[in-house]
Amino acid sequence: MPRDIDREQVRELVAQGAQLVEVMPAEEYEQEHLPGALSIPLESLTPAKVQRLARDRSLIVYCYDQQ
């Protein structure tokens, strides 16, 4: 279960090199996304992929809002 963080924590962690991942559908990612975020729609975010991405840096996933 991922740990929830807030906006300021995101900014701090990104400044330290964390990787942002948007899990919305690709079309929504194309419209707007956080700077430097990768697009990995939720259905393709496999444990293996997470492991590969998180090997060297913290991984922060996000979607549109709390819902």
Place this chain on the structure above:
Amino acid sequence: MLRYAAGKRDWTAAGLPFEGAQARIPRVLAVTRCDVPTCRLGEPIGAVRDRTRSAGWDTCFVITEQRVVLGRVRTEAFAAAPDTPVETLMEPGPSTFRPDVPLSQMLDYMTEHGIRRAVITDQDGRLLGLIAREDLERGLAATHRSETGAG
């Protein structure tokens, strides 16, 4: 793995930069006047008036230590006795808008509702600044010029 639970809606509503097709649309934050005067509950209106006017403004916002907007003090309130606390004169809980609203949408809304100026805050109610209708009009005109290549 960490989760930014509030999501990108929270990010853009805080006026933070973002990428993508929507990033090209001019937003309210671009024309927000961030130097609007502020004051705290309990301050006497005389001091608030002097500070506001010397800064070239005719309005002031009452905020908390975290910059959460509590109310607005309009120029009419400055006529009160100087030691009157601002909280007895302020308009509590003004309507606020987010910094990621497109300029054109904001202008349409302000025109339709006869609003001359509007308060911009982030999702947590923290003051970012004030926008004026004429700033929106200028911002849209500038955007149109740059898109059409007009001088």
